[in-house]
Amino acid sequence: MSPLSPVLDGPLQRSWPWLLAGALIYLSFGFTEMMGSDLWWHIAAGREVIQQGSPWLVDDWSFTEQGSAWHNHEWLADLLFYGWVRVFGVASLVIWKWSLIIATFCLFQQLLTRISGNALAALLACTAAVAIAAPFLDMRPQLYSLLGLAVLLELTLFRSPRLKALLPLFLVWVNLHGGFVFGLMVLAIVLFPWRECSLAALRRAAFTWSACALICLVNPDGLRIFCLPLVYALNADSPYRSLGEWRSPFEAGGITSAWYAYSLVIGAALSLTWLLPAVRRRVRFSPELVAIAVLSAAMSATSRRFIILWAMAFALLLAPFAGALLRQKLVQPLMLPALLALTIWGGLRVAPYSLSSGIAFHYLTAEYVFPHGLADFVEANDLQGKTFAFYNWGGYLHWRSDGALKVFIDGRANTLFDDATYLDYVTVLGARPGWIETVEDSGAELFMWPRGRNGVRLTRGLLQTGRWRLLYEDVRGVLLAREGFALPVTLRLPDDSVDTQLTAAYLASKKGDTVATLAAASRAHEQRPWGRATCTWLRRSLQANGQLREAESVMEACRAYFPSKYLR
Template identity: 75%
Template sequence: MPLMFQAFKAPALLSWPAQRSWPWLLVGALAYLSFGFTEMMGSDLWWHIAAGREIVENGSPWLTDDWSYTESGSPWRNHEWLADLLFYAWVQLFGVPSLVIWKWALIVASFCLLQQVLTRVSASPLAALLASVAGIAIAAPFLDIRPQLYTLLGIALLLHFALLRPARLRDLLLLFLIWVNLHGGFVFGLMLLGILLCPWRDMSILAVRNALLKWTACAAICLVNPDGLKIFWLPLVYALNADSPYRSLGEWRSPFEAGGIVSPLYAYSLVVAAALCLSWLLPVVRRRVAFSPEIFAMVLLSAAMSATSRRFVILWAMAFAILLAPFVAPFVAPFLRQRLVQPLMLPALLAIMIWAAMRVAPYSLYPPIAYHYLSAEYVYPHGLMDFVDVNGLKGNTFAFYNWGGYVHWRSDGQLKVFIDGRANTVFDDATYMQYVSVLGAKGKWIEIIENSGAQLFMWPRGRGGQRLIRGLLQTGRWRLLYQDVRGVLLVHQGFALPSPLRLPPDGVDSDLTAAFMASQKGDNVAALAAASRAHDRRPWGQATCTWLKRTLQANGQGREAESVMANCRARFPSKYLR
């Protein structure tokens, strides 16, 4: 048993459910699954899948950009190429909606492994479960379908290999060889490895040398990637360059700034962590929980990183769990030693399992429904891209930033965009700042679009889109080519179009568009008929439910509208069903 936790050993008298770790692990798996239903617009996911296809088509991870007209032919430093390849392979085998299963599997695997690590170091399965649940509760708002989940698993594996016990070099080398090609979080992994390998309790020359050799070997194997040495500084560009305009993106702002995703428990966890660390100064605490420089260093590092960018909150969440477990264990252990309490362990396990099951129960585990909501699939321009497909349109397209990846997935480079979510791995700061000017309709934004060489303009109606659409149409150089319920496609004068233009085939999106157009004309009867057809095709869809409710309300059928929405929420209780 590690030196840190010799003070409290597992009670010898514990009854069946408490003396083994697997029942607690089973309960934990269900609890972690219950935190896997974060709804987020996963705009990067689409280009990740498309990138996997691009790698297969080119037969190489060394790519040049052919998705944009601003950087066409430039090198694309895709440091997550292996993750993209796995995304595409998964989609080819199981379909896009099944990616929710991939997400749930990685989340559950990562936190179950973390729970096992905490069980080993705290000698308390219950303390490990409670700490791991606290960690995932902090991280939950950031758990979307992205390669960052591989970093969660990487951290859990690294802790399993090296936390408070000697690490085998071959395990570490294999871990970092894979991790470096999956996600840029490997850089944090190397920082964490330095903390774990440091001989805090034996600063002899031999111990320090061995630690340095292991760390150097792991850093060296990270050079086995398509970008070589560049891979080390690329993930740090956002983190260290405060002047980068990309830092204005919500996901890169500090958790203490407005905008972006918010973890309600984050600030509280910082206060609790600070109190726990300070409590190490008290003799009564030191007698129960020995000071651990490894854990203290991990907490300081992850807290500092998370304070600079909310992207690192998930790293903090795991560090907080590691800190919390040893403090909870000595208070749980005496409680579990009481003979009168031991028979209650099985009911306690069942109670926690029921709590977790109740958290999962409202949500659908059917992949098409779950994926529809967890990725906000309903916000993308399906109808516009159906029109592009059926007419074989090709050209330079000034598209909404968050739609760029979806355009790549659907058009495979036939529509080339101004900029997309690949950010500084392809585009420079000037290109992004020009996009920001257009987004806010600032300055000479129309000239930016036209001087860029854009032939098409694809934009949502919301997010200030109506102002941009009106501004372009008023120039007389742009005209409406097609519109659907989500946005519009404008075409610049002189752009050659196929003749005749064809409409997309009938489907959910065409029905929703018909409902939208009819409602714009004030034809509530036709709008209700079209919305009803769309809802019949997809009774669980966010847009189909919302539009049927709206049209029913417009026709004075308020009770029926609320009934429709209640049925939709019964299928998936999305906060965006309103």
Template identity: 80%
Template structure:
């Protein structure tokens, strides 16, 4: 029989309804659209490890560092990427992402439930955390660090730390992602004998931490593994800090989190109130949590890449305060209604999005911005050579061409390239004084660039020198070649595909032939009715032919596949 006690107690006594609601919420935050340019070279690196039967790799993808040691400290993650792709296909990586995000935050929710004693508080805190982190949850090894954090806190906050559990964690973590360094900092905080200043307690903490740090040395780069992940974080003068993802969240440009600044204010307010004795009696919380929050907040203020670490620390800080509120009897009556409301809200968030891996992968990785057609042309004609390519395209070219086109620089950044290489690249990117000389003196034989990002200006500048010529162009970019480069006598065009049809639509539109552009765009849309580029080009072509109603209908059907803000 229904009663008020059932309304109050049932959700708090049963874990699976909360976990189900949490899983749906976390999945709903797993649809971040991002140009995941690093993903391609991570998968290619896994293939490289298999091909060479070694985790010690020398560079085979660039002409500037050819043969140099590549400090790939995420080799295990790359091997897992490649193994997954071989088993399930490239597009299935979205499933890997969803599983890792949902699994990590469900584990974290379980931790917060046990720490705070309230399932709703844990769910709300985890929801706040993933909302802060969501813009940064792309398909990269950093997701393993979030999982590592959740496991580490399970092993240290809920039970006495044991080396037999911690050592395997850090051994694996150190070879998956550089975030293990943050894990060691967290471990130092939780091992610190805050309430026991005896020599024995301090000695035990130091020995446990030291053993975990030593096991991290079991990696291809030895002791270098400790400072490689910190180069950007500690060196404010590094030119790589100009990359949007490494800038401070208080600087313009790059990825932003709408809730980040608010969370700092809330955390500061909660921390200051916790200093009051009456609040400390009301909100039982350990000093470790405050210390972890301070560490994470400081790191996130230096670089937005660390916001995902702050997101979990904020949830850890928030949960006990929310739990204290729901210990009030009047609020306990809201447990079941709030659970149902959160579950329905999560379902409504997921409903517009597809679980079809092909469609989801296309949008979540911004697959449509990469040079598929240019790579097809290179493959069709067996082209090889030194190529000054767009930075974000480097990883894709490695995956597709496996070193046939060797690039000037790519997203592996300081794990291979020095500062000067990036400075020279930025000189070209901005078409600054001497940019042509930078390209030509580098030994580049080909030039591959998107139409955006100053592509038209750079292309025009190279062609005006008289030393370069246009070899091929498609809807996304251009491929130029030095006139002394040995071009095959008879060039082959790529086989018919979505990209060749989009290219035909682009060229026809450029020549003012709107009917031909519409025909090609329609064919591309038939081949890929959910594609961002095919949808956008068909819409554009219909509008150019005065068919505004049909254009609106096409865009509506495209957004039904995936409600992307980039569909326009």
């Protein structure tokens, strides 16, 4: 039994109704919309492990590092991604995400119930955790680290650790995601004999921790794996730290969590209240919880990607205090109404969203921003070559071309590419002086770029040199070929699809042909009435034709499929 909690009894403390309410709430926070640029190369990497027959991968996707060792420390997660996709399809990955989120936080809720002594306190604390973490709950292997942390805490927090359970956990975790390093840090905290410090207890803790650390050496990169996950957090000079997701939450740009700053203040206040004797009589002081909170808060202040770890640490701090309050006799009659209210609230939060995997995947990964039409054109003409492509498109091109289009750089970042390569890419991205020379000196034969992100300026600049020609353009971007690049005698257009119809609408709008634009947009919308691009193009086309009421009706119907904040 936890040193923090009394015996749980009574029908209102039974777990399944609270877990049901929790599952609905956690699912409702699983609709974070984020451009899943890394997801595509994770799926492709699973395929690559099978093709190369080994987790020791050699790069075959870029022309800057072709043949180099690729330190993919998430190889097992990628293999699971690819296996899932082969069995259930790409869009079904939303089911994987929702299942993992629900499993993680329901397990965590059970832990919080144990340490708080109150089911309502556990549910509220766990809800706070998922609310803080929600902006970062995208479809990536990091979700395995959240599950791993929940399992680790359940096995060790206020319990005698069992090595036979911890060793398999870390053996799997180290090959799923780099978050195992944080797991080892937390393990050191919970193993430390805070209450009965003796030489024998320290030896037992050191033995258990060392065994778990040693088992983590069973991975394709050996000892190197311990350094890779910390590079972003500790190397302030790395240019990759300029990526928004890895910046400090106190810097502008990147993903933000609305509740993060408030939780830091509340967490600090809760920790300080343990200095008061009256508080310690009701809520026993737990140095483990404070230490985990300090560690995760410090990491989250360094990089916003670690906010998900702080979210769980904050819940650990909050639960005992909430439990002490909610165990009061005056509060007990409110337990059932609170359970019903939270269940209804969770259901209401889920209700507006579509649970159809195709629709949800489209929005949750921002599938609509990737170059489907350009990739279709490449496949139709069997094009292969060195491609200077938009960074966030690299993973998608790997999935679609399987190495036929070898990119300059992609989202694998410093697990493969050096700082100089990334800085050269940034030069082109910003259209800085010398960017044309950077593209051409790289040896690129093809150039693929979206219309945004300086796309118009970059395209115009390359075409004006006379050394590049436009091969294909669609609604999302352009594909250019360098002078001398071997092409088929006759270029084929992609088969009819939503993207070809959207492209027809785009080209007609450039000519000012509102009738043709509306016709093409209508055909695209008929094929995908819930798509972001089809909805926005049809609305825009109707407005251009003066059909304002119809335009708003289209958008209302689209939002009924999925209430995305990006449907405007």
